[in-house]
Amino acid sequence: MIKIGLYLHIPFCLRKCPYCDFYSIPIKFNRNFEENYLKAIKKELVLIKNFLSKKIQIKDFSFITFYAGGGTPSLLSPDFYENLFNFLDNNFNFSPAELTLEANPETLTLEKLKNFRKIGINRLSLGVQSFSQKGLKFLGRLHTVRDIVKSINWISKANFSNFSLDFIFGWKGQGEKTLKKEILKALEFDPPHFSFYELTIEKNTPFYHLYKEKSWFKDKKSEKFYQIIEDTLSSYGYDRYEISNYAFSGFECKHNLIYWEVKPYLGLGPSAVSRISYLRWENPPDLNLYINNLLKKNKLPFKILEKLDNFEFAKEYIFMGLRLKKGISLEILKNKYKTKIKTEIIDRLIYEGLLSKTKDRIYLTFRGKLLYNRIVLLLWENLICV
Ligand code: SF4
Known part of the structure; x- marks a missing residue:
């Protein structure tokens, strides 16, 4: 289920x-x-x-x-x-x-x-x-x-x-x-x-x-x-x-x-986003279009279906997970999404006081949170498949 x-x-x-x-x-x-x-x-x-x-x-x-x-x-x-x-x-x-x-x-x-x-x-x-x-x-x-x-x-x-x-x-x-x-x-x-x-x-x-x-x-x-x-x-x-x-x-x-934990969600209504299994879709931000499609044409309002592969899921996991105090697990990146962040980047961010690491998890420090967007981009750029 x-x-x-x-x-x-x-x-x-x-x-x-x-x-x-x-x-x-x-x-x-x-x-x-x-x-x-x-x-x-x-x-x-x-x-x-x-x-x-x-x-x-x-x-x-x-x-x-x-x-x-x-x-x-x-x-x-x-x-x-x-x-x-x-x-x-x-x-x-x-x-x-x-x-x-x-x-x-x-x-x-x-x-x-x-x-x-x-x-x-x-x-x-x-x-x-x-x-x-x-x-x-x-x-x-x-x-x-x-x-x-x-x-x-x-x-x-x-x-x-x-x-x-x-x-x-x-x-x-x-x-x-x-x-x-x-x-x-x-x-x-x-x-x-x-x-x-x-x-x-x-x-x-x-x-x-x-x-x-x-x-x-x-x-x-x-x-x-x-x-x-x-x-x-x-x-x-x-x-x-x-x-x-x-x-x-x-x-x-x-x-x-x-x-934030990248689990499945369904969004209803205009502009709502859904991600279930490997698919992501978004309803158009237009109430009339939404109602017309559903009630007059009997069809779902979204057209664009995005198919996510492991690499994109890994990016989403970094983007969402780093918002959380508990951060992200490097094991999950490796075993579930078959990816890895280059070690030298993690070490550099730890050295600069922006990231912390406990066991296999990395998470943002107070200063790191202030630079959340930039750090996510940097980690994405240094994400590789394993
Ligand atoms: S217009 Fe104002 S009340 Fe409506 S969603 Fe935006 S912030 Fe909230």
């Missing part, structure tokens, strides 16, 4: 944030929208089942995690998810240990949260982004600091013991003191998990035209910020188990670990 993580992309937001390059469209929410989207997802699931069985001979599989990301998954009603879960229960082996919903404060009410909990969602990832009103304004968010506080209190009242507070740091005007204050404020709520992502300026976003250079946030400042986050959170017992994620032991995100 193959264990698969199930991702559902919700491509709707109330408004587009100026830094965001995820696929989503701003909508005024109405129930018709929700019903149509649900129909398309169900159809995608039916066709995928057929595809897996006929194209890659996978008949026996179970979904071990569920993660709704976006977009703004908390915009949709608990009924939407309940209906989907019933469908999955009736037609698939669906027994996920973790069911996560990404949520934005401005879309929540206590009643909605209670209903999410009632239908089985057991983890929330709350898009706090900043505990500073100035930060929220810069990031163009719709919620206020008061909304965040209210939401977190409701999350506890609705009995979510597992939740993450998700932040963006490095916004213009955020100094070290502000960052520290924001973290301490968040710690008052005792969340079992945190994400801290550095603001990146992506092409095709309004921020790109305004702040291409991100001149206020150079390497030195970035290093200092990472240090503040790691030092503060580790002094409260959080483990930096992944470059951008911190958790109390046992509260690491099971679904995201599937990506």
